[in-house]
Amino acid sequence: MARDRDRIAGDRPPLLGITMGDPAGIGPEVVAKALAKASVRRGCRLLVIGSFPVMERALKLLRSPLKAVKVTDVGLVSAGPKQVPVWDPLPQPLDSFEIGKAAPETGAASVSFITEAVRLAEAGLIDAMVTAPINKEAMHMGGYRYPGHTELLADLTKSTEVGMMILGGPLKIMFTTTHVALRELPEKLTVTAIVKAIRLADLALRESFCIRKPRIGVAALNPHAGEHGLFGDEEQTTIQPAVAQARLAGIDASDPLPADTLFGKAARGAYDGVVALYHDQGLIPLKLVAFGTCVNMTVGLPIIRTSVDHGTAYDIAGRGVAEPGSLLEAIKLAAQLVRIRRQAARTGSRRTSR
Numbered sequence: 121m122a123r124d125r126d127r128i129a130g131d132r133p134p135l136l137g138i139t140m141g142d143p144a145g146i147g148p149e150v151v152a153k154a155l156a157k158a159s160v161r162r163g164c165r166l167l168v169i170g171s172f173p174v175m176e177r178a179l180k181l182l183r184s185p186l187k188a189v190k191v192t193d194v195g196l197v198s199a200g201p202k203q204v205p206v207w208d209p210l211p212q213p214l215d216s217f218e219i220g221k222a223a224p225e226t227g228a229a230s231v232s233f234i235t236e237a238v239r240l241a242e243a244g245l246i247d248a249m250v251t252a253p254i255n256k257e258a259m260h261m262g263g264y265r266y267p268g269h270t271e272l273l274a275d276l277t278k279s280t281e282v283g284m285m286i287l288g289g290p291l292k293i294m295f296t297t298t299h300v301a302l303r304e305l306p307e308k309l310t311v312t313a314i315v316k317a318i319r320l321a322d323l324a325l326r327e328s329f330c331i332r333k334p335r336i337g338v339a340a341l342n343p344h345a346g347e348h349g350l351f352g353d354e355e356q357t358t359i360q361p362a363v364a365q366a367r368l369a370g371i372d373a374s375d376p377l378p379a380d381t382l383f384g385k386a387a388r389g390a391y392d393g394v395v396a397l398y399h400d401q402g403l404i405p406l407k408l409v410a411f412g413t414c415v416n417m418t419v420g421l422p423i424i425r426t427s428v429d430h431g432t433a434y435d436i437a438g439r440g441v442a443e444p445g446s447l448l449e450a451i452k453l454a455a456q457l458v459r460i461r462r463q464a465a466r467t468g469s470r471r472t473s474r
């Protein structure tokens with residue numbers, strides 16, 4: 121069905137749903153700043169999914185020339201160059217909360233925006249969703265016990281094989297685990313989890329970045345890849361067997377390589393993508409080379425979702441100083457992914473991601 125829709129959509133400018141994220145963080149502000157750039161409106165249409173009063177307040181704070189307009193029918197979104205169309209799914213206006221503080225009502229609101237964006241995307245009313253940052257603590261306070269968007273989106277779309285890939289500068293990194301305490305990591309790093317990450321990296325690099333036979337570097341866990349068991353044996357017991365399985369499936373995956381040099385090699389072009397085993401292993405190199413322009417994308421969903429690389433930055437929320445660069449890149453990538461999917465649907469070349 122999604123494929124038929126893509127084929128019929130033709131060259132209509134993609135309609136992207138931008139979720140506002142946590143209203144108490146910098147999400148509303150970076151959305152307001154990004155939408156003020158004429159370049160971002162070229163070639164796509166944008167719809168904010170979030171609280172209308174919060175969007176109005178963010179535009180006012182920035183003394184933006186843009187005006188928020190309430191959308192009443194998502195099937196008929198049209199906006200002038202100085203307008204920000206907002207679809208507010210909340211049953212009650214959200215207007216009294218503290219900026220820069222985690223709270224149940226803002227956490228729950230941020231989940232409502234995401235849930236609504238998924239509904240609109242699955243119904244074919246938007247072509248992709250782009251997410252501003254949520255605050256995980258606030259989300260938990262609001263009663264939603266997900267580690268992040270990735271797992272919430274997997275649940276909402278009933279997808280079984282989903283993963284987080286983050287792109288920044290020359291790096292494209294797929295994460296085997298997302299938000300996990302370090303002490304729980306070894307038990308999460310199973311052969312199955314690593315094979316899945318390698319498979320999703322391969323899928324994304326082929327389908328979203330049109331690399332015919334991606335070269336994937338796989339990170340080791342321990343210093344010097346464990347040095348034959350001297351400093352840990354996960355490389356031999358788990359990572360190498362996962363690489364062997366991936367190779368049997370025809371994927372060009374490396375042996376587990378010392379992580380301290382792998383990311384540099386990938387940045388210099390030796391690999392098209394890297395499989396990192398845990399959050400900070402991949403995010404430190406990414407944010408070192410490209411913080412502010414990295415883009416997070418969820419691989420394996422039936423819908424397109426991209427996101428910013430940063431969080432809710434409560435320390436600067438409401439001050440008007442947040443940089444919108446990552447959101448601009450996330451919007452650009454989402455529009456590009458819509459075009460790639462449409463093209464694939466026209467030529468019948470896209471494998472379904474599920």
Ligand SMILES: NC(=O)C1=CN([C@@H]2O[C@H](COP(=O)(O)OP(=O)(O)OC[C@H]3O[C@@H](n4cnc5c(N)ncnc54)[C@H](O)[C@@H]3O)[C@@H](O)[C@H]2O)C=CC1
Pocket residue numbers: 146150252253254255256257269416427428429430431432433434435436441442443444
């Ligand atoms: N895509 C998402 O929804 C993400 C959500 N988060 C969540 O955000 C919350 C805070 O996480 P932190 O680790 O503190 O990271 P953070 O990215 O919110 O802040 C880290 C530092 O970077 C600065 N910073 C972040 N974004 C900026 C921007 N656009 N312009 C200027 N400075 C910026 C902040 O002021 C702070 O000093 C947590 O709940 C976390 O789970 C974190 C990353 C991504």
Ligand SMILES: NCC(=O)COP(=O)(O)O
Pocket residue numbers: 267268269270271284298403416427
């Ligand atoms: N550090 C990445 C992050 O927190 C975003 O995760 P998700 O909300 O996209 O799952």
